[in-house]
């Protein structure tokens with residue numbers, strides 16, 4: 112009879128080169144269904160192979176999907192692409208070294224000590240993940256990275272207050288398209304802050320964007336400090352290993368080539384056949400089996416390591432923007448998706464693990480276990496015994512093992528990714544693992560993982576709101592007295608609720624005057640005095 116060790120060994124995939132294990136022992140996978148579905152999984156791996164070879168996988172946008180080439184340029188179908196990637200590496204290396212060694216100085220002749228990255232979605236989440244995962248914080252103050260990823264005036268004010276003078280700060284404006292509104296706003300806000308501090312914005316500004324984009328043209332016209340490339344064959348949510356993630360990582364002094372090495376090694380592992388031995392295929396199959404191919408169960412990401420706490424936010428975009436699709440590739444309505452959430456263990460045990468164990472069974476867990484307790488620390492505090500012979504790290508690992516067992520006991524599935532430590536190679540490998548799993552799962556459910564038609568609707572509607580606001584402001588009567596939202600809406604032929612929503616925001620911020628905002632039907636609005 113197979114014992115627990117046999118079971119563990121049967122469902123364990125391990126790669127010595129990476130020292131990474133995928134432990135599917137509690138994943139409730141079964142050999143008969145894997146065997147029955149082997150042809151589908153093998154076909155998905157074939158499709159991934161074609162994508163890596165340059166197939167136009169993003170059919171709607173007529174684009175190749177080349178994030179795999181970012182860590183293995185020689186795989187690119189066109190030598191010009193490989194050359195462009197290599198050139199970007201050289202540029203990153205030279206620029207980061209210049210900043211860190213003090214050859215590239217601020218206009219006051221002093222070194223740059225930090226950067227603000229302005230970007231959103233794929234142009235911010237990857238750099239944030241890397242910064243959190245790889246920055247050793249106890250080695251004294253190093254180069255700092257702050258992120259401006261919204262158009263919230265209060266958030267911008269907080270960031271500016273925290274940063275203080277921008278004299279020693281680089282401003283990285285990151286946008287693949289070069290036309291994202293939030294990012295443009297962030298750039299304009301920082302430009303204004305520079306002007307208030309009598310600093311020249313272009314002297315500290317860097318653009319990371321596709322060649323020829325509006326942002327690229329602006330940066331060229333104004334002679335920004337540097338411009339780094341993005342490419343249309345890299346999706347925003349898979350751009351972390353392009354200059355988008357690599358330049359901030361290099362500025363922070365991270366081992367960015369290690370990131371690439373780890374990702375390339377995971378890609379290598381992810382090409383293994385048969386699918387039963389392939390980590391990404393097995394992970395994708397777990398998603399499929401748990402969610403019955405329709406995302407019926409959520410993926411809860413539980414890394415037992417503070418530095419990985421942004422994994423769930425990063426994976427939310429990678430997974431949900433890739434897989435959350437109304438139509439499949441045949442044009443049928445499928446309403447697909449896979450919800451992702453999580454923060455970190457053991458913190459989450461004191462938040463929602465109660466429901467995971469005892470409540471609604473609509474999830475499966477992805478644990479990330481890091482074997483080494485302290486890593487990348489120049490000075491460790493030494494082991495504090497929190498109980499005789501027990502360290503904080505022992506408790507953390509015990510909580511992981513306990514929670515996993517407690518969930519298994521209730522029939523809740525999990526997989527555990529075991530890392531030796533959180534270094535650049537391991538983080539690169541994790542990123543590549545999930546990228547590949549997304550690609551394979553998308554094949555299984557037949558959706559285009561590489562477009563995001565759904566995000567446009569909200570952006571277009573927001574434009575309509577701003578157009579209405581302009582009309583409302585133009586129609587605003589001078590005081591005293593004023594007009595109600597309904598009267599203004601009638602004059603403009605607009606929806607009175609939409610007009611009220613615009614007016615209450617303007618009035619709350621002193622941009623129009625109002626007698627009282629208590630009653631939407633009687634509030635009288637007039638031009639601000």
Ligand SMILES: O=P(O)(O)OC[C@H]1O[C@H](O)[C@H](O)[C@@H](O)[C@@H]1O
Pocket residue numbers: 231232233234285286287288289290291294347348432563566
């Ligand atoms: O890099 P950008 O072009 O500014 O795009 C930033 C983000 O915005 C969009 O709305 C997309 O849905 C994301 O996939 C993208 O990462």
